[in-house]
Each structure stands twice: as C-alpha cells, then as structure tokens.
Amino acid sequence: MIQRVRYIIFLRDVILLAFTSFGGPQAHLAHFQEVLVKRRKYLSEEELIELNSLCQVLPGPTSTQTLSAVGYRLGGPNLAYLTLLLWMLPSVIIMTIAGLLISNFQEKQISLAFTRFIQPMAVGLISYAAYSISLKTVKSTIGLVLMVIAAVASYFIKTPFVFPIILTIAGVVTAFDYKAHPKEEKKKINVPWSNFFLWAGVLIFAAILGGITKFLPVLLFENFYRNGSLIFGGGQVLTPMLFTEFVQYPKPFHHPLSPQEFLSGYALAQSVPGPVFSFSAYIGVLSMRDFGIGGEILGAIMSAAGIFLPGTFLVFFMIKIWDSLKKFRPIRASLVGVNAANAGLVAAAAVILFQPLDNNILNYTFTIGTFCLLAFTKLPSWSIIITGLLLGFIL
DSSP: OHHHHHHHHHHHHHHHHHHHOOSHHHHHHHHHIIIIIIISOSSOHHHHHHHHHHHHTSSSOHHHHHHHHHHHHHHHHHHHHHHHHHHHHHHHHHHHHHHHHHHHHHHTTOOOGGGTTHHHHHHHHHHHHHHHHHHHHOOSHHHHHHHHHHHHHHHHSOSTTHHHHHHHHHHHHHHTTGGGSOOOOOOOOOOOOHHHHHHHHHHHHHHHHHHHHOOHHHHHHHHHHHHHTTOOSOHHHHHHHHHIIIIISOTTOSSOOOHHHHHHHHHHHHTSSSOGGGHHHHHHHHHTGGGHHHHHHHHHHHHHHHHHHHHHHHHHHHTTTHHHHTTOHHHHHHHHHHHHHHHHHHHHHHHHHHTTSOOSHHHHHHHHHHHHHHHHSOOOHHHHHHHHHHHHHHO
C-alpha cells in the first residue's frame, strides 16, 4: 500500500513536470533535480546524473528517457510506461492542436502571416543549437573535421539515408582512438535481450507492414520509429531528418509540408513545456490533412508513438547492462564521433531551413537576434518565440 501511494505521488510529480519543464533536455534535467532529487528524494543526484549519461549515449529524446528510466528504477516497466505517457501527453496534445489549427487555416485560405517572425526565429534557435552542441562535443581536430564533413555531406546529399551513414562512419572513425580513453576494469556482461528484440521486432514489423499496405498511418509510425532509433542529441538533431523527409522529399506522404509550416511548427514546439519530440505530432497532423480531422488526429498519435517508443525500449534494454558496457573504451570513443557529426547535421539544417525564407533584412534580423538573445541573455526560448508570435498578430 505504501509503495502504491509512493507511485501515485511520483506520477503526480511527473504531471507537474510535464506542465512546467521548459527549455529542452538540459533545462529539463535541472527541473528533475529540483523535484525528484531535492524535494522528493526518489534517488540521489549521482544516480540521476548517471541515468542521464546513459540516455545521452542512446538514440531518442534524452530527458524523456531519463524520466522513464527513473520510473523504471522505482516501479519497473509498468510505472515507466505510465511515466512516459504522462510526460509526453501535454506537449503532444498542444502540438496536435497547433497542427489542426494550421491545417484549418490553410483549408480556409486564412493567411499564416502571423507566423512570419517565428519562422526566421526558428532558424536562429537551430543555429544556436548547432553552436551549443559543438561547444560541448567538439573537443579535438578530428571532431571538428567530422563536424564539417557531416555538415557538407548532409547539405549536398539530400536523402534520408545519408544520416545513419554519416553517424555510423563518424562513430567508427573515432572508435579507433579508444586508447585516448582511460582503461576501466571490465565486468562480465549478462545481456537480457527481451527489450532489444522488442525494439528490433517493432522496427522490422512496421517496415514490412508499411511496405505491403502503403497505409499512411503505418508509414508515419515506421518513419518516426526509424528516426527515433537513429537520433542522438535531442530534438534539434531530429530537425534535418524530418525536413528532408516531410518537406524536400516527402514521398510516400501525400501532402508535403511547406517550409513555412515546418518552421512555424518547430518554433511552436520550442515554446511548449515537455519534450521537443512532440513536434512529431504536429507533422503527423499535417501529413494526414487530406483525411479529415479524424485522420489528422490518428496521424498525430501514430507519429508521437513512433518517435517516443524506440528510445524507451532501448533504455529499458541498456539500463541493465550499462554498468558493464561503459567500461569498453571503443564504445566511449565512438560517441565522440557521433556527437561531432550531430553538431554538423544541425549546422547544415540551419542553412537549409533559412533558404526557403525571403532574402531580406527582416529575416536576417530575427534570425541573428534570436541567436544573440539565446547566447547572451538568460531569456528562455519559449518567451522569445511567444514574443515573436505576438508581434506577428499585432503587426
């Protein structure tokens, strides 16, 4: 009975965090420390940081995985899945509503001019993300070279298949530099494979089912599940992949997003609490706009499920073997290359996403201004975006 009460209190805290955690994975971790460690003492600060470190080396949404891992530690898979659901639900609902509104405006030919300021601001957000990621991850000449090569390759080779290839090659390159990492005493690894097979089984089944049926909700789920299995570094790194697949080369999706719709949705995703990966729900709605409101909501559900599930399955798998696996130097060394390449992908995305905008002083001003506000002030990103949105309505 005591445990059950504790679980209910924990889930209530998760709901509170879902409505109050702004600012992306780094800011989310500070919220987690305040509520889960200092206030409730569910775990120690060292344990929370260890879980966060584990999630940073896995594909998927880092803060979502960290919070789900805390739920797993406290109450096993059932509590972890409830944690995931309550954490993602508010932001997913908000982004679904945003997608429905944009779709309705387009259908009724209502101007989207009120979003004209937040589009270049979104590019400023992505530019700052590339800058901050590079500061944290690029610590050597080889890292800088890999970042530049990744940026150039993703800019010129416009196909979704280039992203996993870039990340794999970058990881292999730095894995050979494993001697730069200190030795640690290795432990025997006993691998419980069930969650890994669950992750891989869903990936293969969704790909086969989508290929056979061509049913758009299944294709959306498969696309986001695949991307969610490849993304290291959070929602910012997801951006170039989604732009390529839903704006530039949207086949097999019937209704591609315009660059303006994409940028507006990304900016809005930065201004809501909770995980940035909720952007997937917005894209799911607009990808299904030819199928009525029921189809749009189904698109949001399938897209959100696809993006959040793979990281959850993988963290359940890795949490049991991480203490042993992290002792291997090539594993740690490969992450240097993967993270550097991620910085390059985000930098290229900023350039690609700015190109569809009008080449005028206003767009340059809002892009550079947003970057400077993030770099040199303590203003949260959500307040900057909301200000831009209000300016769009007023002016």
